[in-house]
Amino acid sequence: MNSKAQKIFFAANLKFLRERRKMSQETLASILGLTRAKLAAIEAGNTKSPQPEDYLSFSEFFKISIDSLLKIDLSKLGELKMRELEAGNDVYIRGGNLRVLAISVDKSNNENVEYVPVKAKAGYMAGYNDPEFIAALPKYSIPNLPTQGTFRIFPSVGDSMLPVPEGSDIVAQYVADWTDLKTDTPCIVILKGQQDFVFKLTTLSPNGTIRLKSLNPLYEPYTVEAADVMEIWRFYAYTSREFPEARSEMATVLTAIKNLEEKIGKIVS
Known part of the structure; x- marks a missing residue:
C-alpha cells in the first residue's frame, strides 16, 4: 500500500x-x-x-x-x-497538537515582565526555552513599556558597568535579530556553558564575533564567538537602591574647561 x-x-x-x-x-x-x-x-x-x-x-x-x-x-x-x-x-x-503558551498578564491583560534572580541563573541556562520554567519566575508589571517586544529583568553583578551600581535591576528587551544592534549597544548577554550573564556594551562584528566592552575602564574588552551566545537582551532601563553620588570637584572642573575650549573654538573659527 x-x-x-x-x-x-x-x-x-x-x-x-x-x-x-x-x-x-x-x-x-x-x-x-x-x-x-x-x-x-x-x-x-x-x-x-x-x-x-x-x-x-x-x-x-x-x-x-x-x-x-x-x-x-x-x-x-x-x-x-x-x-x-x-x-x-x-x-x-x-x-x-499545539502547545499552549503560558502567558502571565495583569488585571488589564498586559503581559508581565519576568525577573531572573541571581539564584536562578544556573536554572535559566537550562530552562530558558522551557515555558514551565519561565512561567515559574517572579513577574512584574512595569508601566510605560513599549507594547511591542518581550522584556525581562536581570540583576547586575560586579562593577564592570559602573556608574551603573552593582545590584541594579536591568530591564531589557529581547533582541531577535542581532544584526539590528548598533555599535556599543548596552545589553545583557547570556553566554553558553558559563551559567552567567554579563552586562556589556555589545557590538556584532562582520565576521560573526561579538565584542563585549565594560563602561568601567579597569576592565578590558573581549570578544566571544556568536555560537557561544544564547541570548541578547537590549538595555531599556535600570532601577537601583543606591542614591547617586554628587559629581566630584575634579569632574566639575573638567567639564568647565571643556565648555571653555568649545567657546574659544567657536570664537577662533
Missing part, C-alpha cells in the same frame, strides 16, 4: 525565518559557521540531505524543533502563532 509522501518545508522555512529576522544569507551563514553558498543551496532545496549537525544548528539558532522545521509551513502561521513559537512554544508536538 502506497502512502502519500510527506511534504518537507525545511528549505522554505529557513528562508522565511531568516527574512523574518531581516538577516542576509551572509550574516546567518557567518553566525552558524556555514558558507553562504551552502546556506543558499539549502534554502533553494538543492541540498536534499543536509547533515544532522545542520538541522541541529538551525533548530538551536531559531529555537524551533527539527520536527517543526521539517513538517510545518511556518509562513502559513499567523503572527500570534509565530510569536508563541519564538517565545519558546513549539508548534509541533506528537500528533500535530
Whole structure:
C-alpha cells in the first residue's frame, strides 16, 4: 500500500525565518559557521540531505524543533502563532497538537515582565526555552513599556558597568535579530556553558564575533564567538537602591574647561 509522501518545508522555512529576522544569507551563514553558498543551496532545496549537525544548528539558532522545521509551513502561521513559537512554544508536538503558551498578564491583560534572580541563573541556562520554567519566575508589571517586544529583568553583578551600581535591576528587551544592534549597544548577554550573564556594551562584528566592552575602564574588552551566545537582551532601563553620588570637584572642573575650549573654538573659527 502506497502512502502519500510527506511534504518537507525545511528549505522554505529557513528562508522565511531568516527574512523574518531581516538577516542576509551572509550574516546567518557567518553566525552558524556555514558558507553562504551552502546556506543558499539549502534554502533553494538543492541540498536534499543536509547533515544532522545542520538541522541541529538551525533548530538551536531559531529555537524551533527539527520536527517543526521539517513538517510545518511556518509562513502559513499567523503572527500570534509565530510569536508563541519564538517565545519558546513549539508548534509541533506528537500528533500535530499545539502547545499552549503560558502567558502571565495583569488585571488589564498586559503581559508581565519576568525577573531572573541571581539564584536562578544556573536554572535559566537550562530552562530558558522551557515555558514551565519561565512561567515559574517572579513577574512584574512595569508601566510605560513599549507594547511591542518581550522584556525581562536581570540583576547586575560586579562593577564592570559602573556608574551603573552593582545590584541594579536591568530591564531589557529581547533582541531577535542581532544584526539590528548598533555599535556599543548596552545589553545583557547570556553566554553558553558559563551559567552567567554579563552586562556589556555589545557590538556584532562582520565576521560573526561579538565584542563585549565594560563602561568601567579597569576592565578590558573581549570578544566571544556568536555560537557561544544564547541570548541578547537590549538595555531599556535600570532601577537601583543606591542614591547617586554628587559629581566630584575634579569632574566639575573638567567639564568647565571643556565648555571653555568649545567657546574659544567657536570664537577662533
